Amino acid sequence: MNTTVESDLASAQPAAEKAPVTMRRIRLNWVHVGSYAVLLVLTVLYLGPLLMLLNTALKTLPQFMRDAAGLTATLHLQNFTDAWQKANFPKYMTNSLLYTILATLAYVITAVFVAFPLARRYVKAGNFLYTLFLIALFLPPALIPQFQLILRLGLYNKPLGYILLFLVNPIGIIILVSYIKTIPKELDEAAVIDGCGYFRFVIQILLPLIKPAIATVTVLHAIGIWNDYVLANIYLTSKALYPITRGLIVFQGIYGTNWPVIAAATLMLALPMMVLYLFLQRYVISGFTAGSVRG
């Protein structure tokens, strides 16, 4: 008796489940179709402008004038060499790289030595100092007094003055502090017992352990400098000091109608960022959103 009841149940159950499952599958599919339709429209909006950039960069100027939207018939790669030479690209690119690398390096090193004692409360008033970084996001912009400061220090239109502005980033400190807090404190104790000093501990033991946070902060900070236009516009007036962003906008002002060459130049500016983004996407996205997630 028992067995028959069980087998009855066993055969009844799948049958009872089957009907709603197939019904739901049909409905879900429609939802999916609709979703894909919306996503397709958005993809056109997000990919379209980029494809237009690539398309234009491969056209000749007369071709662009005749039909701006049409598909390119040529692979006019000369636009890239033109942009490279006429836009003074090698110089601007070197400047951008120099500013980005130097400022990011200096920032990350100083930031680790700020974040570690704050996370561990190794300095007095550590909580208060940390709060000063937290409130930074809600204070008025520092733009004008910053300019007065740089002006009075005699660093206006000097690379050092420009780099100085990028040695600060509260969000980077917040990311580092919260990551260091996940590293057990017993590690500090153990290191001390083995005779390790403070400086050596941070450099040789802590640094390798917080690599993901370092990567996130580095990428976030470097992107900010690489993309800066406004501060370069304010502080660097000599052509020889322009980073690539300002160089490109000035170039666009001069060659306003020659879109094929401008498009080629824009691509060359955007490409390093896109490649970086492709490979370090996880760090990039977590870096940009880290400051906004409430604890």
Place this chain on the structure above:
Amino acid sequence: MSYYFGRGNSRWIPYLLILPGMLLYFIVALGPSLATAVYSFTDATGITGGAVHWIGLENYREFLTMGMAARDNYAALLRTLKFCFFVSIIQFALGLFVAMLLNQRLKGTKFFRALFFMPVILGVTVISLIWMLFLYPLGGPVEKVVELFGSHLEFLGGQPNEAFACVIFIQIWANMGFTMVIFLAGLQTISDEVIEAARIDGASGWQVFRYVTWPLLTPSVNTNLVLNIIGSLQAWQLFLILIGYRNGTQVLGYVVYAQAFGQVSGSTTANSFRQGYGAAASIVLFVLVLVIGLTTDYFLRRREERLLA
């Protein structure tokens, strides 16, 4: 708190090493930020070694009450609110909608997520140039589509309202991915079982969203709303590159920049390097952000308490 690294003189090593970063922060960021209020009471200029005088509330009086300039300033203030309203609402809704789409078991969600987030890393320069080209008024792709409807638009070079609308669109395009990523993170904390349970109880798709997903999303809703509102109130860089200083398009953030740092591209009202006046404008914007930000925060908190009760 216990401290393990050495005693005596070596106790000071953390202080010594924290100093460079801390000093930089005070001198380059925190100090100047607070000093904005001080500068707003002076007639500081951008001239090297120029004298600075205390002029009390003169900058504020001029900004808020004097003739044509004050009228332009109020117009800019109103425009800032308009910009904030459209950008935050559309960006919020679109970001949530796209996050919901990508939270399903679809193929290619990783690709879509990466694509929609990408503008966030491209920066204002590249974004501006890309859209100047895409909105090219002489036969560009968007213009071609507009032509199909027998119409013609100048986009960024058109009437102030037309150019302003374009910047609103581009601002949303550039930042929607950010809102989306935060919503996606929020959606992923909602367990499938809760949704499944609601469905078994017979809730429709809309009811599941209204009574399960939406309340559980509260933390990301609050974060996104506050960030969108504050961010759009302070935004101005796209205006600088996309249109330049043109009457009928400026927002407050741009007025600050234009007054304090001069503006090369054909301006009528912007005098160059009036830093004290610019600082006053900056404080007006700051107060606006503070009032709207705090009000929003207050209502969001009240809502959260109601939901939890």
